[in-house]
Amino acid sequence: MTDSGDSFFVDYCFSAGSQSEAEDKASGIAVEQSAELPVETVPRHLLDYVGTVEELQEQEEAGNRWKAKIFFKKEIVSGDTVQFLNVVFGNVSIKPGVQVTGLDPGFLSTLFSGPNHGIDGIRERLSAPKRPLSCTALKPIGSSSEELARIATEFAGGGIDIIKDDHGLANQSLADFKSRVQSCVPAIRDAENLSGKKTLYFPNITGTFRELTERAEFAAQHGADGFLISPQLTGLYSVSELAAMFPDMPIMAHPAFSGPYTIHKHSGFAPSVYFGMLWRALGADCVIYPNAGGRFSYHVDECNEINRMCRSNDLQMKRSFPVPAGGIDRNSLQKWMDEYGADTLFLIGGSLYKHPKGLTVAAREFQTKLSEYE
Amino acid sequence: MTDSGDSFFVDYCFSAGSQSEAEDKASGIAVEQSAELPVETVPRHLLDYVGTVEELQEQEEAGNRWKAKIFFKKEIVSGDTVQFLNVVFGNVSIKPGVQVTGLDPGFLSTLFSGPNHGIDGIRERLSAPKRPLSCTALKPIGSSSEELARIATEFAGGGIDIIKDDHGLANQSLADFKSRVQSCVPAIRDAENLSGKKTLYFPNITGTFRELTERAEFAAQHGADGFLISPQLTGLYSVSELAAMFPDMPIMAHPAFSGPYTIHKHSGFAPSVYFGMLWRALGADCVIYPNAGGRFSYHVDECNEINRMCRSNDLQMKRSFPVPAGGIDRNSLQKWMDEYGADTLFLIGGSLYKHPKGLTVAAREFQTKLSEYE
Numbered sequence: 001m002t003d004s005g006d007s008f009f010v011d012y013c014f015s016a017g018s019q020s021e022a023e024d025k026a027s028g029i030a031v032e033q034s035a036e037l038p039v040e041t042v043p044r045h046l047l048d049y050v051g052t053v054e055e056l057q058e059q060e061e062a063g064n065r066w067k068a069k070i071f072f073k074k075e076i077v078s079g080d081t082v083q084f085l086n087v088v089f090g091n092v093s094i095k096p097g098v099q100v101t102g103l104d105p106g107f108l109s110t111l112f113s114g115p116n117h118g119i120d121g122i123r124e125r126l127s128a129p130k131r132p133l134s135c136t137a138l139k140p141i142g143s144s145s146e147e148l149a150r151i152a153t154e155f156a157g158g159g160i161d162i163i164k165d166d167h168g169l170a171n172q173s174l175a176d177f178k179s180r181v182q183s184c185v186p187a188i189r190d191a192e193n194l195s196g197k198k199t200l201y202f203p204n205i206t207g208t209f210r211e212l213t214e215r216a217e218f219a220a221q222h223g224a225d226g227f228l229i230s231p232q233l234t235g236l237y238s239v240s241e242l243a244a245m246f247p248d249m250p251i252m253a254h255p256a257f258s259g260p261y262t263i264h265k266h267s268g269f270a271p272s273v274y275f276g277m278l279w280r281a282l283g284a285d286c287v288i289y290p291n292a293g294g295r296f297s298y299h300v301d302e303c304n305e306i307n308r309m310c311r312s313n314d315l316q317m318k319r320s321f322p323v324p325a326g327g328i329d330r331n332s333l334q335k336w337m338d339e340y341g342a343d344t345l346f347l348i349g350g351s352l353y354k355h356p357k358g359l360t361v362a363a364r365e366f367q368t369k370l371s372e373y374e
Numbered sequence: 375m376t377d378s379g380d381s382f383f384v385d386y387c388f389s390a391g392s393q394s395e396a397e398d399k400a401s402g403i404a405v406e407q408s409a410e411l412p413v414e415t416v417p418r419h420l421l422d423y424v425g426t427v428e429e430l431q432e433q434e435e436a437g438n439r440w441k442a443k444i445f446f447k448k449e450i451v452s453g454d455t456v457q458f459l460n461v462v463f464g465n466v467s468i469k470p471g472v473q474v475t476g477l478d479p480g481f482l483s484t485l486f487s488g489p490n491h492g493i494d495g496i497r498e499r500l501s502a503p504k505r506p507l508s509c510t511a512l513k514p515i516g517s518s519s520e521e522l523a524r525i526a527t528e529f530a531g532g533g534i535d536i537i538k539d540d541h542g543l544a545n546q547s548l549a550d551f552k553s554r555v556q557s558c559v560p561a562i563r564d565a566e567n568l569s570g571k572k573t574l575y576f577p578n579i580t581g582t583f584r585e586l587t588e589r590a591e592f593a594a595q596h597g598a599d600g601f602l603i604s605p606q607l608t609g610l611y612s613v614s615e616l617a618a619m620f621p622d623m624p625i626m627a628h629p630a631f632s633g634p635y636t637i638h639k640h641s642g643f644a645p646s647v648y649f650g651m652l653w654r655a656l657g658a659d660c661v662i663y664p665n666a667g668g669r670f671s672y673h674v675d676e677c678n679e680i681n682r683m684c685r686s687n688d689l690q691m692k693r694s695f696p697v698p699a700g701g702i703d704r705n706s707l708q709k710w711m712d713e714y715g716a717d718t719l720f721l722i723g724g725s726l727y728k729h730p731k732g733l734t735v736a737a738r739e740f741q742t743k744l745s746e747y748e
Contacts, residue, residue, distance in 0.1 A: 032669070035514035036540055041727040042514050049516030049548075075548060076515050082581050082607050083544035086630055090541065090607070093633030094670045094700070140409035140416050141450050142423030166410055167464065170457040174423075174449060207456050208611040209583035233456050233464070235609025237582040256460055259467030260634030260642045268634045295406070296468045326468070353415040 007071040010088050011102030013059065014095075015266065016066050026053040026068035029098065032091050034072060049073050065266070067101065074107070081282075082237055084111055089269070100269045103277050105314040112281035114317025116243055117250045119343055122285055122321055125225070125250075126161050126198050131373035132337055134366045135162040135252075135286075135323065135347040138169065138184070145175040149183035151359060155352075156191030156199040158363025162286075162345070163188065164228045165204035167254045177203070177215050178222075185223040200225035202252050205242070206234060216242055216249070226250035226285070232258035236282060243283030252323065253284035263297060271302050276309020280320040286345055287320045291336070294327025300339065311343055321345040330355065330362065333369050342373050381445040384462050385476030387433065388469075389640065390440050400427040400442035403472065406465050408446060423447050439640070441475065448481070455656075456611055458485055463643070474643045477651050479688040486655035488691025490617055491624045493717055496659055496695055499599070499624075500535050500572050505747035506711055507719040508740045509536040509626075509660075509697065510726055512543065512558070519549045523557035525733060529726075530565030530573040532737025536660075536719070537562060538602045539578035541628045551577070551589050552596075559597040574599035576626050579616070580608060590616055590623070600624035600659070606632035610656060617657030626697065627658035637671060645676050650683020654694040660719055661694045665710070668701025674713065685717055695719040704729065704736065707743050716747050 012029055016022035030051030035042050042050060055069040077084045092098050115121070123129055136155055138148045152163050163184075171177040181203050188201050205215045205227045212234055216227055226249050231239050233256055243251055255275075261268040262275070269278070275289045287310055290296030292303050303324060310322040325347035328336065333346065348366065355362035386403055390396035404425030409416050416424060429443040451458045466472050489495070497503055510529055512522045526537050537558075545551040555577050562575050579589045579601045586608055590601055600623050605613050607630055617625055629649075635642040636649070643652070649663045661684055664670030666677050677698060684696040699721035702710065710720065722740065729736035 028669075034542070035516075036511075036542060036723070037514045037727055038724045041724065043517075043521075046514055046516040049514065073516075076542070076546060078544070078546040078548070080544050080546070080581060082585075083542070083546070086542060086544075086580070086604065086607055090604070090630035091700075093631050094629060094637060094664050095633070096637055096671050137410075140411045140420055140423065142409075142420040142447075143417075147417075168408070168410060168450070168457070168460060170452070170454050170460075172450060172452040172454070172457070174452070206460070207454060208615050209609065210615070211456075230460065230464070233460055233610075235583065235612070236607075238609070241582050241584070255468060256464035257467050259469070260638070263468060263470055263641070264634070264638065267637070290468050295402075297470050326465075349410070350412045350415065353411055 006074055008074055008104040008107035009054070009069050009071050010100060010104070011067060011069050013065055013067050013099045013101045013266070015064050015097040017064055022056060022058070022066040026056050026066070026070065029068065029092050030070045033087050034076060036091065049076055077111070079111065081111060081240060085236065097266050099267050100273055103273055108277060108281045109316035112240065112317070113243065113283060114281055114315065115283055115285040115320050116247045117285045118318025119311070119321050121318070122250055125200060128161065130342055131370045132342050133161045133321065133345040134370055135164060135345055136160055136352055136363070137164050137166045137347070137349045139166040139349065139353070141166065141168045141172070142174055145179040145183040148175055148180060149187035152184045152201070153187045153191045154359035155363045156188045157194050158360040159195040159197045159367045160199055160363040162200045162202060164202040164252060167204050167228060167230050167256050169204050170206045178218060181219050181222050181224055189223070202226040202228045204228045206230060209235065209238060212238055212242070213245065216246055220246055220249055226252060228252045228254055230254040230256040231279065231282065232256065239279065239282035239284055250285040251283060252286035252288065253279050254288050255290060271298065272305035272309040275306045276312070277315065280310055280315065281317065284320055286323050288323040288325050288347060290326040291324035291328055296326045304340070307340055307344065323347050330366060333366070337373070380448055382448055382478040382481035383428070383443050383445050384474060384478070385441060385443050387439055387441050387473045387475045387640070389438050389471040391438055396430060396432070396440040400430050400440070400444065403442065403466050404444045407461050408450060410465065423450055451485070453485065455485060455614060459610065471640050473641050474647055477647055479651070482651060482655045483690035486614065486691070487617065487657060488655055488689065489657055489659040489694050490621045491659045492692025493685070493695050495692070496624055499574060502535065504716055505744045506716050507535045507695065508744055509538060509719055509721040510534055510737070511538050511540045511721070511723045513540040513723065513727070515540065515542045516548055519553040519557040522549055522554060523561035526558045526575070527561045527565045528733035529737045530562045531568050532734040533569040533571045533741045534573055534737040536574045536576060538576040538626060541578050541602060541604050541630050543578050544580045552592060555593050555596050555598055563597070576600040576602045578602045580604060583609065583612060586612055586616070587619065590620055594620055594623055600626060602626045602628055604628040604630040605653065605656065606630065613653065613656035613658055624659040625657060626660035626662060627653050628662050629664060645672065646679035646683040649680045650686070651689065654684055654689065655691065658694055660697050662697040662699050662721060664700040665698035665702055670700045678714070681714055681718065697721050704740060707740070711747070
């Protein structure tokens with residue numbers, strides 16, 4: 001689908017007991033997200049800016065759930081990505097039982113730039129054109145920069161593809177940001193000589209926007225290979241801002257603090273829309289999401305749908321690597337590879353740390369398994 | 375309560391069918407929000423940084439709900455407000471049925487500065503030491519700057535206390551930010567001469583952080599009296615950042631895009647904690663929340679609890695004005711004044727626009743009603 005016309009659509013699902021209640025609710029959403037005034041008080045020449053319900057249908061698979069396709073004038077967004085989010089889900093986020101189930105791919109593709117690197121760009125950096133990729137995290141909080149660098153050495157020695165900081169490593173006195181980057185980057189570069197392959201390091205970039213950009217600048221200047229950021233903690237626009245300011249640095253987005261938008265069956269965003277469309281559109285090259293069967297609650301169908309949207313050609317932008325995470329057992333990797341396919345970046349943390357033979361062996365086994373796809 | 379010791383607490387409520395399941399879940403939260411590793415893999419000298427469950431009790435009023443008080447070392451936050459949010463609710467936000475029901479007021483008071491003005495400061499600007507205050511919004515989207523200024527003139531002519539932009543007015547070509555501020559500020563100043571009283575104007579400051587600070591700077595330089603911002607769209611830290619950068623400008627915070635954190639009975643944050651503690655701590659002088667009985671879903675008890683926390687002396691910082699909004703009928707004002715008391719800022723939009731005698735009369739009646747408290 002390509003961008004056309006002066007309007008864009010948002011798909012909403014909501015609860016209603018009858019056709020007429022559904023019509024009222026759909027109109028209510030259209031008004032709430034645009035004029036935010038009783039329609040009778042909107043001056044006639046401005047009625048054109050009120051959202052319009054174009055399709056309304058009962059969902060067969062779910063009792064009393066309805067789906068509406070609502071169109072809004074592009075002028076009320078005027079190219080402003082933050083205002084776009086407000087039109088999509090600003091006030092209606094406060095109404096129980098309303099879920100955003102679809103965004104206009106054509107409009108997203110004109111409004112957002114998407115990933116700078118995407119699946120192909122990350123693969124190129126790792127000289128890994130076909131197989132799934134591996135990722136792990138430096139932990140636990142409280143470790144010194146030297147301890148984290150030692151862990152990084154062990155993982156990189158086993159040839160892991162990407163090492164990211166734990167998203168809880170900020171700028172604590174225990175392992176401040178600068179010393180962490182300055183310890184981990186050379187440790188990983190040294191270990192690459194041993195492993196004979198590339199390992200990318202993505203330090204966790206967090207803080208207020210000013211801190212965020214300072215740390216990103218420091219990381220870029222000191223040899224880090226990309227950024228880990230938690231968009232819902234640092235502001236969703238921080239992804240697109242960092243992508244624009246540091247186009248050479250791939251971005252991996254972490255779901256910390258984002259749960260409320262995606263874990264409720266009937267409100268927030270459909271997970272595939274939030275992770276696979278919105279985060280991809282914002283510029284996340286790698287999209288971490290809570291995998292089925294781990295410590296969190298997604299069903300495998302939802303995960304497959306996230307994967308599909310991350311890789312979909314519906315959006316006219318580079319594809320994002322889906323990154324299932326959150327309790328993947330290293331011994332279940334074959335199952336997840338079979339389920340999700342090659343264009344997947346597997347993030348395994350705790351299960352590697354538990355390997356009885358240590359982190360280097362754990363990483364090497366991880367890589368060996370993934371290499372079966374080559 | 376004052377800040378003391380090397381730890382702070384967070385209260386969580388969650389579901390569990392038995393004491394032992396509750397113990398497991400509470401420990402799970404404590405680990406997830408700190409080490410994020412299986413405890414057996416945490417080096418012994420770092421176990422001190424793993425959160426600890428200090429109190430665990432079943433909630434009598436709710437079936438199978440338990441409350442845990444979990445303590446975390448202050449070092450894992452190290453004075454970083456974004457990392458604080460991550461420790462409080464980062465990964466655990468993705469777990470169904472977990473709600474943050476309390477934050478450590480002593481720690482909040484050391485970590486955050488709170489409002490620069492608060493209830494007393496806003497009252498002073500309006501020379502209104504006792505009565506409840508009034509607020510309305512400039513709407514609808516699509517209006518030109520001149521049309522919005524005309525509406526502002528009418529409201530200010532009726533003596534309303536605060537006029538804010540609709541939170542959907544960003545920087546659209548229809549009424550771009552600069553022309554809007556430059557039209558509305560002088561319109562309101564002129565109308566003050568007619569009404570004989572002060573009316574404050576809070577334009578909506580939105581966009582990426584860079585746009586946000588540029589617009590805030592412009593607004594401050596061109597006579598605006600404060601800012602409206604939507605923290606969940608612009609990043610929660612945008613409140614504290616703007617408060618620090620523009621200490622003379624009061625901040626009114628709008629709940630757009632925040633619903634998922636507060637509308638679920640058993641997940642996210644208790645509304646009073648989110649609005650009354652967190653937003654206040656971040657520096658919101660005025661906290662807009664969706665009032666009971668309007669277009670949204672809160673119960674009046676929850677609203678009273680938000681009001682209580684906004685005004686509580688438990689936090690060692692200025693008090694925030696609670697701002698009930700979202701469908702208050704002008705004819706129900708007496709009821710809400712009786713319910714919420716004088717330290718309340720009432721935001722009424724649509725119901726004023728519907729007044730058959732126009733906006734100036736609507737505003738004047740609003741003020742007359744509030745003046746009964748003097």
